[in-house]
Amino acid sequence: MRINAVCNYRVIDAPLWLAQHRRPDEYLYHEFQFAIRAVIGGKSMDHLLSDKQKIDEELSAVMREKRLQGIELNNAGMKDLILPSEIRTILTKVVEAEKSAQANNIRRREETAAT
Structure with missing residues (x-):
């Protein structure tokens, strides 16, 4: 399956965010991929198709738990699930x-x- 997802964030400390990572956008992209796999990996197909709101909430929570310094995560979620x-x-x-x-x-x- 293929998942299109979105993560909205805001840079709140640019020098810190840029100093920590050579390629901050790639770093965030990879962390988001890991979060998606953590949330989606244990779910059944029926659950993925039926409870998108809960999955979005879980994905946002996993991303916030990462406590990425220099940015503030607003929300994250699945846009499309392509089977x-x-x-x-x-x-x-x-x-x-x-x-x-x-x-x-x-x-x-x-x-x-x-x-």
């Missing part, structure tokens, strides 16, 4: 099966009510 075509096909079949089962239950109830 491989095989998984999308499987999920489509699952949804179709669930909807078909729901339709069958409704038909049965209507037939029972009619008799």
Whole structure:
């Protein structure tokens, strides 16, 4: 799967931030990648698809725990979760099966009510 994510931050002490890292943007990018892996790695596919708000909160918390000096983290979160075509096909079949089962239950109830 591929995840598009965003991390909003503000530099509050530029000399400190720049003195600590040769390439501060790359450093932040790598730390953000590690945070995403830490949050996403233990989650099931259903959880990732259903509770985006909680994942965003966890990702923001993990980034704040890093206490990166010289910057202030505002928030972090997932923008998009892009699934491989095989998984999308499987999920489509699952949804179709669930909807078909729901339709069958409704038909049965209507037939029972009619008799």
